[in-house]
Amino acid sequence: MSVDAFITEETIQGADDGPLADRTVAIKDNISTAGVRTTCGSEMLADYVPPYDATVVERLKRAGATLVGKTNMDEFGMGTTTETSAFGPTKNPVDESRVPGGSSGGSAAAVAAGEADVALGSDTGGSVRCPAAFCGVVGIKPTYGLVSRYGLVAYANSLEQIGPLAPTVEGAAEVLDVIAGPDDRDATTREAGADADYASAADGDVEGLSIGVPTELIEGADERVVERFEATLDDLRAQGAETHEVSLPSVERAVQAYYVIAMSEASSNLARFDGVRYGPETDVDGNWNDSFAQVREEGFGDEVKRRILLGTYALSAGYHDKYYAKAQDARAWLKQDFDEALAEADVLASPTMPVLPFELGESLDDPLQMYLADANTVPVNLANLPAVSVPAGRADGLPVGFQLIGPAFGEREIIRAASAVEN
Amino acid sequence: MSETPVDPDEVRHTADLARIDLDEDEVERFAVQFADILSYFDALDDVPEVDAEADLVNVMRADEVRDGLSQEEALRNAPETEDGYFKGPSVS
Numbered sequence: 001m002s003v004d005a006f007i008t009e010e011t012i013q014g015a016d017d018g019p020l021a022d023r024t025v026a027i028k029d030n031i032s033t034a035g036v037r038t039t040c041g042s043e044m045l046a047d048y049v050p051p052y053d054a055t056v057v058e059r060l061k062r063a064g065a066t067l068v069g070k071t072n073m074d075e076f077g078m079g080t081t082t083e084t085s086a087f088g089p090t091k092n093p094v095d096e097s098r099v100p101g102g103s104s105g106g107s108a109a110a111v112a113a114g115e116a117d118v119a120l121g122s123d124t125g126g127s128v129r130c131p132a133a134f135c136g137v138v139g140i141k142p143t144y145g146l147v148s149r150y151g152l153v154a155y156a157n158s159l160e161q162i163g164p165l166a167p168t169v170e171g172a173a174e175v176l177d178v179i180a181g182p183d184d185r186d187a188t189t190r191e192a193g194a195d196a197d198y199a200s201a202a203d204g205d206v207e208g209l210s211i212g213v214p215t216e217l218i219e220g221a222d223e224r225v226v227e228r229f230e231a232t233l234d235d236l237r238a239q240g241a242e243t244h245e246v247s248l249p250s251v252e253r254a255v256q257a258y259y260v261i262a263m264s265e266a267s268s269n270l271a272r273f274d275g276v277r278y279g280p281e282t283d284v285d286g287n288w289n290d291s292f293a294q295v296r297e298e299g300f301g302d303e304v305k306r307r308i309l310l311g312t313y314a315l316s317a318g319y320h321d322k323y324y325a326k327a328q329d330a331r332a333w334l335k336q337d338f339d340e341a342l343a344e345a346d347v348l349a350s351p352t353m354p355v356l357p358f359e360l361g362e363s364l365d366d367p368l369q370m371y372l373a374d375a376n377t378v379p380v381n382l383a384n385l386p387a388v389s390v391p392a393g394r395a396d397g398l399p400v401g402f403q404l405i406g407p408a409f410g411e412r413e414i415i416r417a418a419s420a421v422e423n
Numbered sequence: 424m425s426e427t428p429v430d431p432d433e434v435r436h437t438a439d440l441a442r443i444d445l446d447e448d449e450v451e452r453f454a455v456q457f458a459d460i461l462s463y464f465d466a467l468d469d470v471p472e473v474d475a476e477a478d479l480v481n482v483m484r485a486d487e488v489r490d491g492l493s494q495e496e497a498l499r500n501a502p503e504t505e506d507g508y509f510k511g512p513s514v515s
Binding site for chain 2: 049276277290293309335368
């Protein structure tokens with residue numbers, strides 16, 4: 001395996017017939033597959049075999065898809081490069097000295113390398129869109145509540161959605177058609193959008209489409225990225241779209257708000273990993289607390305420990321109001337800003353990532369620098385909105401992603417606009 | 424370097440609350456990194472309060488018995504079991 005996209009390669013045959021009958025699908029390794037180990041990229045779950053399928057896996061099988069394996073990821077989804085995996089890094093198929101992005105780096109790399117036709121990732125703060133951008137494929141982060149999270153191992157459940165990656169917009173939309181829709185095992189799923197036909201929206205027709213461009217999401221970006229972004233806007237205008245600048249002052253606080261909320265939720269969600277019901281066998285002594293603390297020291301990697309500790313800190317007495325409550329205020333502020341911007345535009349556009357793919361190993365030592373790379377993707381999760389990353393050519397030989405953001409349950413709008421970027 | 428210095432003891436206390444043992448190297452490293460990250464989070468101080476109504480409804484279902492995991496399935500991933508139960512450390 002040249003790019004190390006998979007943690008586990010195993011074929012699971014779906015139904016004989018269905019819309020995905022001729023399709024191979026790679027599944028991110030935090031999505032439960034009955035009888036096939038699901039590690040979350042963590043030593044803690046290295047031998048964990050789920051007794052049930054996630055709803056999305058059930059739906060893929062019913063649609064006739066052939067699952068080909070479980071893909072590498074940053075441990076529990078915590079990272080932007082897939083380098084925090086306990087199973088080693090994945091290489092970017094476009095340039096093997098670079099990271100594939102993260103956290104769904106294995107899924108994007110598998111699609112880009114042709115090792116699967118399509119893939120599922122999960123997107124908590126950009127984890128589908130970032131690797132899609134870095135590997136030159138399409139990735140969709142659905143509106144919160146469109147796709148069931150049942151069977152997705154939780155990291156920050158108020159933010160995350162499962163989403164498809166594919167070589168084309170239409171290919172990703174076809175997978176979305178299969179996995180979208182309410183599920184009585186996930187009470188946060190909604191009826192809205194369930195009956196929409198997403199693949200048919202990929203018709204490339206942007207005549208009269210109004211595109212807002214948030215200036216705050218362009219300003220800090222690498223100039224090579226901005227150049228590709230502007231060229232793509234020119235191309236959309238030539239196809240009949242109209243563009244105008246918008247201002248979203250709240251996005252200047254989005255990375256802070258995202259990390260406070262995600263870390264806080266992680267500190268609670270990951271409390272379940274205590275080495276009793278699942279987890280590595282350890283030779284521990286002492287009482288329950290001593291035993292938990294030893295298993296968690298051994299089972300978790302650095303980034304996971306960092307986020308659990310910072311989340312615990314942000315929720316602890318004396319700091320809750322300063323960090324967690326203010327982050328929730330910022331989240332409400334962001335939603336309001338997006339509502340206003342989307343009242344004046346059909347969709348919003350920005351570069352998906354403000355930077356080109358990092359060199360392998362470049363960014364492991366400085367967590368804060370890594371967090372800042374998520375500036376353009378995290379606002380979307382905080383506002384519960386849908387977004388797509390579509391390839392916008394290359395700069396210095398490396399892929400650049402173009403992000404389109406829509407109103408809640410406006411997947412058809414962003415799919416249509418993204419398909420015009422492919423023209 | 425940072426406006427929010429973090430004492431290694433604070434890292435140890437938080438790790439204790441989170442039930443994660445840390446070795447001394449980790450404590451030192453995290454103290455430096457946390458100082459950086461927490462000072463960055465200080466920017467949240469000037470976020471305005473927004474009048475937002477949460478768009479929430481209760482989602483209920485009939486309280487009917489459904490199939491769940493069998494005892495065997497539930498225990499299959501446990502590192503240690505005894506007589507059909509999870510086995511944990513002794514209560515001291």
